[in-house]
Amino acid sequence: MIQTGMREECGVFGIHHHHDAANMAFYGLHALQHRGQEACGIMAGEQGEYDIHKGPGLVHQVFTDNILQKLKGSIAIGHVRYSVTGGTHSHNIQPFIFNYRNKTFGLCHNGNIVNYRELKRDLEEHGSIFHSSSDSELIAHMMSRDVYDNPITSLKRVLVELVGAFAFIIMVNDELYAVRDKNGLRPLSIGKLDDSYVVASETCALDAVGATFIRDVEPGEIVRIHRYGISSDYFSEERTESLCTMEYIYFARPDSDMGGVNAHEFRKLSGKKLAQEHPVDADIVMGIPDSSLSAAIGYAEESHIPYEVGLIKNKYIGRTFIEPSKHLRDRAVLLKLAAIRKVVKGKRLVLIDDSIVRGTTLKRITRLLQDAGAKEIHVRIASPQITHPCFYGVDISNFAELVMAHTSKEALRDFYGVESLEFMSLDSLAQCTPNRHLCTGCFTGEYLTETFTRLEEASAQR
Known part of the structure; x- marks a missing residue:
């Protein structure tokens, strides 16, 4: 389609336990470039030591070989952006990185939180200060206020309050969490690359890094990827499979599969x-x-x-x-x-x-x-x-x-x-x-x- 109107949200990519994680994220984001061409970013590291690079432009423009060589570690998350909520300011470029309770927290988001303003207003009334104008920052503030130290427990309590469409890839210390909204509006797939697990908005990104597709993240599911493998939980009992029709009609690359289609x-x-x-x-x-x-x-x-x-x-x-x-x-x-x-x-x-x-x-x-x-x-x-x-x-x-x-x-x-x-x-x-x-x-x-x-x-x- 060559329309002046339709603009999609973003693309997300994550990889766990790979010796060249940042480069894999680069290739994955390059395959997802059609989902956002305004800005991109990669966060990589391990054992509490993380670095991040992001900026406006296409993936190959933002990430030179020299920059990729500086992004060390076996875990990486990445994001390509077209702004929906928040606008085009540099402080809205993802991934977002936060530190709280001796945890390093990284976040990439594809979608839109419908009740963003209501939740943001409540958080600000209780003392939260937002760095960006992106709805994606909500989850970090909400998790930091949760009394539980277990990320899964915190996520389950936080995600149930979000209304709208979201596919999150979240890094907490040396673990990745892949999350999809309870209606499955935004796509998110899991793949395997040797001993590594890969998560991406579309299967074309899995193909780009040589990963084998395993399955889609289910609506309302929290997939935890850690050194022992993967495990699963759900944050909502009410779940439906209602992928956005425009993913099939327009947004997805022709070689991508979603829900087996x-x-x-x-x-x-x-x-x-x-x-x-x-x-x-x-x-x-x-x-x-x-x-x-x-x-x-x-x-x-x-x-x-x-x-x-x-x-x-x-x-x-x-x-x-x-x-x-x-x-x-x-x-x-x-x-x-x-x-x-x-x-x-x-x-x-x-x-x-x-x-x-x-x-x-x-x-x-x-x-x-x-x-x-x-x-x-x-x-x-x-x-x-x-x-x-x-x-x-x-x-x-x-x-x-x-x-x-x-x-x-x-x-x-x-x-x-x-x-x-x-x-x-x-x-x-x-x-x-x-x-x-x-x-x-x-x-x-x-x-x-x-x-x-x-x-x-x-x-x-x-």
Whole structure:
């Protein structure tokens, strides 16, 4: 998807008991770079001696060989960031590191705590002073106030108070803890690399370091990784498996598996379902690089219309949505894509995209294809209409920026100047993962948790 709107939260990586932990974290974070391109960081060490390096930029820019050589130790956690709660300030770059009760505490977080403001206000009233404006810092303050010295006991008491989406990797002295929210909104997987255990947001990061996938961290689970192996506990009796649908539709790398479902296979099947629902008489099918290509292949196979590469992506420009300002995002779109004129000229096109958020970029893409001589353009979207904000870590937090929340499909079709525009239905989406329940709050407005003041703020901007 080349939209100016959808921005994901972060990616996390952890490794335990590896002689070259920091370098493994570097490779893992590089594989997760698509989940956040604003900033990154790695914390590494062992036996109470830890060092940390973090900064704005891409993984290969922040971590040179000299820096990695200074990050000694057999345990490491790492983070790639796109800011959701907190903003882009340097003090919000993770991992966070704290010291309390003779413990070194490191933290990486993927997701968004919905009741952050309420919890933060209560902590501040009782004397807590926050260093960052990130919701991720909450857990450290809450644990430091807990009377229990056992990290598992403290985590169980703290995590049950958090509402929202989270996948935490936490380092406490020489142990790692992998935690997932009780609804399983954010992905987190465990792998094995010789005698080492690896935890990452996506299985593509496990592959990048040569680890073998073992299983996903379950919703509401606390996985403890220590020198004797791994053990498990749960902080909530009420647990559901409700992974964010956008992980499959857009965020995850195509080679990643989540809940036993491969992202590429999901997208390809969604394209087939889309072709069944909304067929069209056309000459070629083409997708908008990159995450729409799998759906375009599926649409072509089901419709028996040839698949073609009609748009070329400049691979030296990062994802458009990651640019910090609208002006830069708009310019990046024009630099990123080029039409292959000999492919599209005089042709009736089925143009596949994975979703529409603000909708402005698709206008530029359809204009690009029209200028290249396309005879007809039929837009097909491999997801339902996004009509409601997300409060769980995807940066679409108000109605005003969601074009389908206040625009009809017909009006948007006319705005694009295309012959037709159709979306996948919720029923077809559900058929892509028949044995799994997914979070569809951004399509339906039916959320898995309380939304507290966030929903009020979103409504006010409607």
